[in-house]
Amino acid sequence: MLPNRSRLSVLVFLLPPLLLYCVAVLFPIVQSMFLSFFSWNGISDMEFVGLANYVRMLTADDIFWRSFFNALGYLAICLVLQLGGALLVASLLTSMRRGRELIKTLYLLPAVISTVAIAFLFVRIYSIEPVGLLNQLLHWIGLGALERPWLSDINTVLTAVSAPEGWRFTGLYMLIIYAALLSVPQELEEAARLDGASRWQLFTKIRFPHIMPVWITTTIMATTYGLRGFDIPYLMTNGGPGQSSELLTTYMYKTAFSSTDFGYASTIAVFIVVECLVAVGLILFLLKRKADA
Template identity: 40%
Template sequence: MNSLPDTATSGPEKPGPAVGGAPAKSGAPAPAGRTRRHRDATLPPWAFVVPALLVYAVVVLYPSLAGVVYAFTDWSGVGDFAFVGLDNFRTLLNDDRALESVSNTLLLTLAVVVVQNGIGLLLALGVNANIRSRSLLRVIFFAPAVVSPVMVAFLWKYVYNPDNGAGLNGILGALGLGGLRQDWLGNPSLALWSVAAMVVWQYAGYSMVIFLAGLQSVPAELHEAARIDGAGTWQRFRYVTWPLLAPALTINLMLSTIGGLKLFDQVYAATNGGPGTSSETLSTVLYKEAFVFGKFGYSTAVALVLALFVAAVSLVQLRYLRAREVTA
């Protein structure tokens, strides 16, 4: 006699395969990743913008606005403060040290802009030529730009040290030019230009890279056509290459001008603005006023003037150079 199956002891029936051999669907929940993606897709667009705006407001916007407010106060960095109106700016106009720093800043910027971009262009023309090891030369020339400015300043202090036989004076003596040996950072007439030289050494390779990008964007067909028409090397550069380098020149002039006007690291590490005030810049003045003399209100006034001056120079320069790009 056939017996019935004992369903009470055999346990729950397992789902069998569906028709066609496909596994039967179970009631398991959807994967967590799918649920998360669905939930993210329902977030409004502003939810992705707000975190970035908060960071910008805390890191950039608030300090900038606070600096503008403090420029009109006598704040010492701690405690309460009182509004003094335009007194900080009047003090700036009568501060001989600050006025000398303006002159030093402009001279330093002019030297850096002219020499750095001139050397950068020559280096770019050299490494753009079809020579061996040009890739290695590009790396060598650009390498100083990635070094910390403070480290560069300490390196050049070693080079400029008048008692260092392996430094600049030692090299001049070995070449029979001992009469040119100087106390490069200790001479008030040379300190500013010695700082300019180390800045040019560090960033000439940076300008080279930008000029090199411009050179490589010049179509070779234009040079070939000019060569066929009888144009010499100088004529091809003057009438073909140079006009097409206008965008690269604009970028380099803007970056070097802004960098020169804000220059602080190399000056502070190499000379601390000395000897005396011979290499003082606006950036070192505002730093000392804040952290040495405790005049945070006056320091922020100097910083505000510097920021407005940099912005004005940059806008005028950009407008002129952009117009030149169009005419070129």
Template identity: 50%
Template sequence: MGVIRNKKAFLAFLLPGLLFYILAVFYPIEESIRLSFMKWGGIGKKQFVGLKNYVTMFHDEVFYEAFFNNLIYLVIVVSMQLLIGLFFAILLTYMTKHVTLVKTLYYVPCIITTVAITQLFRSMYSTEPMGLLNQILQKVGLGGMVTSWLAKVSTVLPAVSIPEGWRFTGMYMVIFYAALVSLDPSVYEAAKIDGASEMQILFKIKMPLIKDIVLLTLTMCLTGALRGFDIPFLLTSGGPGNASELMSTYMYKKAFSSNQYGYGSTLAVFIIIESILVVYILRKIFTSKEQKEEKRIEKERIRRNRRGNH
């Protein structure tokens, strides 16, 4: 009876969260998949068109432009959030004072509203009046580089990517820091005694030990960047032209601005599929590395046993 009672309690606590997740995540995904086979303007009868929306998508030049823009956006955002976050997390492990203050200061951008961050960077990039970025360039003698960052085709995509990268750097820093400080010091103190440098300890011992956290953060960061929408849309709405158009902003325009809900749902399904593929590929890469490492350890153990027998 105790086991049955525990199972019932488990289900009772799990059910509300599961129902909410189904309604908030799975139902919208199911509706997007269903609507991707329809032609619908938001009002009136839905018309089944089969794969026509998918054929249209793969013949849409703006779709390809948005896709490649999304890849560049992804590289910038992921590089900033993970590399800078990891770098500051490592620095924090060597600090002995004011660690909590530093973590709090770096985490603050995560809790600032999107509109406030957008306005902050719009002011920094502006030319009339002169924004902070252009003022700094003038002060250091690089006045020739002063430009309207959000209106120039060659600079707009990095300009809308940097705010998103900066915003969540602190969050990943805190995650990496928590993983690093949770390691048992005795694991790498032996390496110090053997003469290993700090860099060797970091890359040969600490990083392999937190590989599961690296996989988690990389998955979160990549899927988040693939779905990036709010800051790029508020800054430029995909302009000038389609220079900063992302998959998510293009999907929003088609669905809610042009009332092409069927085609917009097709773009949403594509975003879902590429997010799933990214997670699958990452897990395959990390799993294969783990299997190789296990084989290497097994071979080393066999070699040592043979030496012991001789």
């Protein structure tokens, strides 16, 4: 439908980022798929093992499965904090008369702060000795019995390392959803109010269906980022105590650079890619099915 000159212009502008994407994303994926069929320590000659790495991963590696279920828990907590928090704050912003810019700036700040700084900040917040902010607050409000070493307790460590990741990106998704809410036609909302619609009905019947395409995109972004989460959990606990906060990404990293088993680490990397693709497919299927219902 575009004239030849326009098609050429589009091609010229798309080619550089497409080449960069192929070099930075597609090539490493293909290389990981290739290495997953070999046993290699990074120095000696590669030994072809076929599907042995995949069989080992799926049938004989308890740490892999522990990491997989930890990753699902980590993802669930991140999605609740990021998408739930973003939708709540964005909805509140649309009804605010003053202070919108300040609130948006405060919520967006964590997204531009170094992950190292965020990790060390939350390590201090969770600290038991010296007493961190969280335990101090529990003491002040009379809940001192709940004080604990949050990063050393196997029952709380996964939630503790998930919260900083959720807090970090809430502002980014809030901004996206807020922009989508501003695009909702005001005449539709006014007509619904005249018909006696409550605020809940206004949101569920008009606002949310209107922003559904943006919600799907945001959910995909949050899900893929959550499944690939690495830096904050690694910096805070390094997967410990035991494997209580071990994720597939941290396990893959340690397998490659601590155990120098690059073939098996590549197998885990391929699984993470497949996991992300399956998650995106499920999200598209479920949300589009709900939107069409």
